[in-house]
Amino acid sequence: MDRPGIGCGVVIFNERGQFLMGKRKSAHANGRYCLPGGWIEFGETINKAVQREAWEETGLKIHKLKLIGITENIFKEENKHSISVIMGACIQSGIPQVMEPDKCESWIWVNDWDHMPNPTFTDYKRFISAEKIKEYKTKYIFKNQKIK
Numbered sequence: 762m763d764r765p766g767i768g769c770g771v772v773i774f775n776e777r778g779q780f781l782m783g784k785r786k787s788a789h790a791n792g793r794y795c796l797p798g799g800w801i802e803f804g805e806t807i808n809k810a811v812q813r814e815a816w817e818e819t820g821l822k823i824h825k826l827k828l829i830g831i832t833e834n835i836f837k838e839e840n841k842h843s844i845s846v847i848m849g850a851c852i853q854s855g856i857p858q859v860m861e862p863d864k865c866e867s868w869i870w871v872n873d874w875d876h877m878p879n880p881t882f883t884d885y886k887r888f889i890s891a892e893k894i895k896e897y898k899t900k901y902i903f904k905n906q907k908i909k
Contacts, residue, residue: 764842765833765842765843765844766800766841766842766843766844767800767801767843767844767845767846768798768799768800768801768843768844768845768846769798769799769800769801769807769810769811769814769845769846769847769848770795770796770797770798770811770814770832770845770846770847770848771796771797771798771811771814771815771823771826771847771848771849771850772796772829772847772848772849772850772889772894772897773796773797773815773819773821773823773850773851773852773857774849774850774851774852774897774898774901774902775852775870776852776902778898778902778903779870779871779872780796780870780871780874780894781796781797781819781821781857781868781869781870781871782794782795782796782868782869782871782877782878782881783795783796783797783818783819783859783865783866783867783868783869784865784866784867784869784878785864785865785866785882786862786863786864786865786866787863787864789836789839789841790882792880793880793881793882794869794877794878794879794880794881794882795881795882795883796847796882796885797814797815797818797819798811798814798818798845798847799814799817799818801846807846807848808826808848811823811826811846811848811850812826815850816860817860817861818860818861818864818865819855819857819858819860819868820855820856820857820858820860821852821853821854821855821856821857822852822853822854822855823850823851823852823853824850824851824853825849825850825851825901826848826849826850827848827849827850827897827900827901828846828847828848828849829847829848829849829889829893829894829897830847830888830889830893831844831845831846831847831888832844832845832847832883832885832888832889833845833888834882834883847885847888847889849894849897849901851901851902874886874889874891874894875891
């Protein structure tokens with residue numbers, strides 16, 4: 762890869778404030794937990810890419826998209842370099858399903874940003890603070906109630 766690929770990811774929250782992570786099943790990062798996401802297609806907006814990836818991977822329709830971070834991953838041994846825009850979102854409709862069984866083994870709900878399952882695809886906590894996650898949850902899920 763001569764240049765970094767540009768991707769997107771999404772922290773999809775349910776009504777309880779839990780977020781979705783999938784266990785990868787592919788040659789790249791097999792067995793690692795990751796957020797739903799993928800490559801942004803030419804001419805596609807970030808919001809449309811996030812909504813498309815969420816639908817393709819989980820069967821969920823999402824809304825209330827808000828930028829919460831950017832990740833950068835360099836895998837020298839695989840000659841891969843990516844930069845991903847990470848959005849927060851809420852479920853508009855649907856129940857999480859494994860829509861791409863060749864790429865994802867399962868989806869799980871995670872309670873706490875600081876206690877993700879291991880190993881993860883990237884060090885999400887290095888790029889996105891627990892405070893950013895809390896801000897999103899306060900504004901869009903718990904409507905300005907105090908949360909921990």
